Amino acid sequence: MTVLERIQGPADLRALDHHELAQLCREIRDYTVNAVQKTGGHISSSLGATELTVALHRVFDSPRDKLVWDTGHQGYVHKLLTGRRDRFGTLRQFGGMSGFLVRTESEHDQFGAGHAGTSISAAQGMAVARDLKGGDEHVVAIIGDGALTAGMAWEAMNDIGARRTRMIVVLNDNGMSIAPNVGAVSRMLETVRTAASYRELKHVARSVLEHMPAGDLAEEARRRLFNSLKAIFIPNILFEQFGFTYFGPVNGHDLDAVEGVLKKARDFRDGPVFVHVHTQKGHGYGPAEDDNQKWHGVSPIGATAPTGAAAATGAAAATAPQYTKVFADAVGETMRREANTVSITAAMPAGTGLAPLFKEFPTRLFDVGICEQHAVTFAAGLATQGIVPIVAIYSTFLQRGFDQVVHDVAIQELPVVFAMDRGGIVGDDGRTHQGLFDIAYLRPLPGIVLMAPKDEAELRQMVWTAVRYAGSGGGPIAFRYPRGTGTGVALDAPLGELPIGISETLREGADVAILAYGTIAGPALAAAVALAADGIEATVVNARFAKPLDADRYLTLAARVGRVLTVEEHVVAGGFGSAVGELFVERGAKVELEILGVPDEWVDHGAQKIWRKHFGLDAEGIAAAVRRRWPQLARNFAERESAG
Numbered sequence: 001m002t003v004l005e006r007i008q009g010p011a012d013l014r015a016l017d018h019h020e021l022a023q024l025c026r027e028i029r030d031y032t033v034n035a036v037q038k039t040g041g042h043i044s045s046s047l048g049a050t051e052l053t054v055a056l057h058r059v060f061d062s063p064r065d066k067l068v069w070d071t072g073h074q075g076y077v078h079k080l081l082t083g084r085r086d087r088f089g090t091l092r093q094f095g096g097m098s099g100f101l102v103r104t105e106s107e108h109d110q111f112g113a114g115h116a117g118t119s120i121s122a123a124q125g126m127a128v129a130r131d132l133k134g135g136d137e138h139v140v141a142i143i144g145d146g147a148l149t150a151g152m153a154w155e156a157m158n159d160i161g162a163r164r165t166r167m168i169v170v171l172n173d174n175g176m177s178i179a180p181n182v183g184a185v186s187r188m189l190e191t192v193r194t195a196a197s198y199r200e201l202k203h204v205a206r207s208v209l210e211h212m213p214a215g216d217l218a219e220e221a222r223r224r225l226f227n228s229l230k231a232i233f234i235p236n237i238l239f240e241q242f243g244f245t246y247f248g249p250v251n252g253h254d255l256d257a258v259e260g261v262l263k264k265a266r267d268f269r270d271g272p273v274f275v276h277v278h279t280q281k282g283h284g285y286g287p288a289e290d291d292n293q294k295w296h297g298v299s300p301i302g303a304t305a306p307t308g309a310a311a312a313t314g315a316a317a318a319t320a321p322q323y324t325k326v327f328a329d330a331v332g333e334t335m336r337r338e339a340n341t342v343s344i345t346a347a348m349p350a351g352t353g354l355a356p357l358f359k360e361f362p363t364r365l366f367d368v369g370i371c372e373q374h375a376v377t378f379a380a381g382l383a384t385q386g387i388v389p390i391v392a393i394y395s396t397f398l399q400r401g402f403d404q405v406v407h408d409v410a411i412q413e414l415p416v417v418f419a420m421d422r423g424g425i426v427g428d429d430g431r432t433h434q435g436l437f438d439i440a441y442l443r444p445l446p447g448i449v450l451m452a453p454k455d456e457a458e459l460r461q462m463v464w465t466a467v468r469y470a471g472s473g474g475g476p477i478a479f480r481y482p483r484g485t486g487t488g489v490a491l492d493a494p495l496g497e498l499p500i501g502i503s504e505t506l507r508e509g510a511d512v513a514i515l516a517y518g519t520i521a522g523p524a525l526a527a528a529v530a531l532a533a534d535g536i537e538a539t540v541v542n543a544r545f546a547k548p549l550d551a552d553r554y555l556t557l558a559a560r561v562g563r564v565l566t567v568e569e570h571v572v573a574g575g576f577g578s579a580v581g582e583l584f585v586e587r588g589a590k591v592e593l594e595i596l597g598v599p600d601e602w603v604d605h606g607a608q609k610i611w612r613k614h615f616g617l618d619a620e621g622i623a624a625a626v627r628r629r630w631p632q633l634a635r636n637f638a639e640r641e642s643a644g
Contacts, residue, residue, distance in 0.1 A: 002027050009083050010057035010108075021255055025050050028077055035088050036076070040428055045144070046076035048174050048252070048279040052142075053077040055258040056170070059266055060138055063107045066126045070119035070143040074172060075101050075109075082108040092428035094606030100432055114432020115400065116347075116370045117150025119143050120169055124160050127167040138168065138266055145173040146347060149369035161243025164271040169244065170262075171274065172252065174281040239274045248276030320488040323481045324421055326456040328353030330463035331390060331419075333495065335361055341467055342382060343390045344368065346375045352392040352421055372397050376404035376416070383414040388471045390463075395420040395435030395480060402441055405476075410445040415470035415477075418442075419463070423452065423480025424518070424569035425598075425612060430605035436598050438480055439517075439546050440574030449500060450546040451479040452518035456486030457493060458544075464495040474500075482519050482569070484608065501548035509537030511633050512626055513557040517543040517568040517576040524567055526619035531626055536633045538626065546576045549583055558584060558591035563630055565594045567622055569612070572597040594629045596622065 003020050004027040006012060016024065028050050036043050054077070056067055062082070069075045079097070080088065084106065090096025101109040111122040123141035130137055143153060148171060160167065239246045245268060250261045258277060265273040331354065335341050342361075347370040349355040358365045368375045372393055379389035398405070398420055409416045423435040442448055449469065453459040462479045469477050506521065507528050516524035521542045528538040539557060543550070558564060564584075566577035577595030584591050598615055612618045616625055627634055 004028060004031060004080070004085065007081055007085070010062050010081055013054060013058045013081065018256075021054065025054060025255070028054075028080060031080070031085075031088075032076055036091065038089070040092055044281045045074040048281040049074045049142075049172055050077050051253050051255045051258055052170070052172060052277055052279060053081065055255055055262055056140065056142070057081050059259055059262040060140060063110070065138040066110045066123065066140065067108070068111050068119045068123040068126065068139070068141045069101055069109075069113055070141065070147045071100075071113055071116045073100065074142070074144060075113075078108070079106075082106055092430070092605045094604075094610045096605070098430050098605055099428060100430060112432070114430065115397065116144075116147035117152040119147070120153050120156035120160070123167055123169075124156055124165055127165050128163075131166070140168045140170060142170045142172060145171060147370055149347070149371060151371055151373060157239075157242050157244070160272050164243060166269060166271060168265045168273045168275060170265075171248075171276050172279055173249070173276060174279045242274075244272045244274035245270070246274050246276065248274075249278045250276070252277040252279035320486040321456065321491075322353075322485055323456055323459060323483070324351070324353040326459050326486060326491065327392075327419060327421070327463060327481060328357065330460040330495070331392075332357050332360065333460075334390075334464055334467050335364060337495075338388065338467055338471065340386060340471065341388045341390065342366065343392060344375050344379055345392050346370060346372045346397065348392075348394065348397075351394070352419075354392060372401040373404050376401040377408045379416045380404070380408040380412065380414050383409075383416050383470075384412075388415060388417065388467055390417045390419055390467065392419045392421065394422045394433070395424075395438045396422065396426075396433045398438065399441065405442070406445060409476050410448055413447055413475045415473060415475055417466040417470050418476070418478035419466075420478060420480040422483045424482045425603060425608050425617075426483050427608040427611070428605050431602045434603045435480065435482075436569070436571050436603065437574075438478070439568070439570050439576055440578075442478055443547050443574060443579060445476070447475045448547060449474070449477040451477070451498075451544060452546065453479070453481060453544070454504075454506075454516070454519060454521035454542045455489050457489045457491055458498075458542075459486075460491060460493075461496055461498050465498045465500075468497050469500065480518065487519075487522055498544065501545050501550055503544050503550035503553055504542040505539065505553075506542050507538065507540040509539045510561065511537045512563040512565060512630060513539040513541065513561045514622065514626075515541045515543050515554065515557075515564060515566045515576075515580060517546055517566070517570075520567050520569055520617060520622075523617070523619040524622055527622035527626070530619060530623045534627070534634050536626065543576060546579055549579055551583055551587075554580060554583060555587055555589055558589040562590070563592045563594075565596060565622070565626055565629070567596045567617065567625075569617055570597050572599060592630070594625060596625050 003024040029047055032046055033043060060067060069078060084097060087097045092099040098105055100114045101112055103109050103112050110126065113119065119141040120143060123139050127139040130139065147153060247261050247265055250257045252258055261275055265275050331343055342364045343354055344366045345352050345354055346368055349358060349367050354365060368378060375391055375393065379391045382389045398418065420435065420438050422433065423438060426433045426435060439450060442450055451462050453462050459481050466477045466479060506525055509528065514524045514528065524540050528540050531538050539561060566580050568576045570576065572578065572595050575597055577597060581593055581595065584593060596616060603611055613621065616622065
């Protein structure tokens with residue numbers, strides 16, 4: 001039996017000797033690499049946090065003591081050590097274990113985490129609740145240096161320091177988030193990593209000063225010397241000015257050293273403590289050490305099949321590019337033609353596809369770190385000066401900058417372009433990453449334009465359309481596009497502007513109209529072909545715009561056909577179908593309307609194809625929705641066939 005197989009819970013760790021602990025860490029790394037390459041998931045972050053996680057569970061008594069993990073992708077070792085090894089093979093699979101932390105999955109998961117920067121605020125809430133109830137348990141937030149760039153983390157630290165809340169913040173500092181970290185916080189932490197130990201210097205200084213004469217002058221000399229050491233040798237003065245007692249930095253792969261500093265932090269009772277642990281992302285696995293961006297998140301071995309709309313187009317999709325790459329290529333082409341255009345990303349230069357463009361446009365591409373709110377208002381400021389900013393952020397992460405979209409962009413009618421990657425069902429990352437709400441949270445904003453392409457060729461045109469629209473003073477404009485591969489259509493057409501608010505008819509039919517928003521237009525067309533085999537002729541419309549709607553076309557179809565089905569990969573509430581329904585009510589249209597989308601429930605992890613089928617958002621499901629809503633259409637066809 002391996003050491004890892006003997007670990008059924010955190011308490012088992014405390015019985016291991018030094019040799020067994022070292023063996024356990026090796027086994028954890030081997031197990032994680034082998035398992036995650038089969039399921040897909042985050043490798044580098046977990047490998048780097050192995051010793052830290054073991055030490056945390058040896059020093060603290062989870063779940064009585066609260067370990068609050070930030071983001072969650074560094075929590076795989078935590079899962080292995082808290083009784084979930086037997087389920088690890090279901091990681092990120094439909095119906096299986098989450099790739100992030102979920103409170104309902106284990107009593108050891110104190111707070112659900114998928115977005116970065118939440119742990120310190122949540123942990124403070126738990127610590128204050130403990131104090132209100134008269135408890136004495138420890139509360140520990142574990143946050144990466146990438147997540148520490150998030151404004152919310154600093155807001156929490158400001159409040160904790162002011163209140164003197166007794167809790168511990170552990171900084172897992174590996175110099176990376178997904179991409180290399182940027183900004184002043186990163187530079188400050190790099191200084192900490194390379195500086196001589198402040199505490200060693202302070203010890204030497206104290207030995208010298210103890211032999212100085214007593215009195216006010218000597219005390220003032222001590223104070224000035226210690227402050228000078230902080231300022232010169234190590235910038236931990238920032239954390240101490242926030243009210244934290246600082247320990248570190250410590251080598252995060254030296255288990256004894258990490259345990260030692262965590263015990264000191266645990267036993268410190270006079271206010272909040274900040275523990276700085278220096279780790280290497282991907283540590284212990286050569287390929288991940290050499291390229292930890294590549295190994296940050298991996299797909300399952302052999303996972304090459306196309307998903308979504310691409311799956312409906314056959315062999316051509318197998319070689320189709322990712323929508324993300326098509327977007328980035330279109331941005332590059334646009335920036336070469338439009339000198340007043342810039343692009344902004346929030347710690348996702350690779351995830352948004354923009355990373356290769358940083359070399360070509362070093363002064364016009366900006367990575368602001370995990371600071372979506374700042375990214376949006378930064379773009380608003382640029383827009384006031386005649387610059388057209390393209391803000392490239394995942395749909396789920398733009399939620400974090402919603403107030404800024406409203407207050408700083410939309411209210412001021414500023415020409416900012418929002419490019420929302422991962423619009424729709426994202427698959428294995430689960431409920432914290434689903435891009436299923438962007439239409440609903442943006443559509444209420446007066447003056448904003450919302451678009452979605454039917455395929456990758458139309459995505460190129462929407463990039464150009466958005467920049468040209470914003471550049472002409474048209475106000476805020478946003479477009480969404482999915483995760484995954486395109487449909488395999490040609491991409492050689494010159495860039496051209498799409499008329500704002502005008503849809504495209506893909507197929508004519510007299511029995512029912514299917515209005516499809518986004519890449520679900522492909523499955524809608526396939527559904528129309530299947531319906532035609534039953535004698536049901538469907539008009540299929542590529543909506544293109546959720547705002548403004550192509551009101552004239554939709555009202556004409558309502559009057560001519562009388563039956564309308566809207567389809568979208570978005571929640572039904574507040575989505576494209578809701579907008580069409582509002583139009584019909586406002587204009588008094590006599591029409592039977594069916595809205596097909598994601599119902600009022602959370603979408604968990606699992607392959608996109610499985611969830612699309614589950615919700616009827618594939619060709620078969622769309623055809624079934626027509627047959628279910630209007631069964632008389634099939635009966636009428638059968639009667640005509642019989643009479644003929």
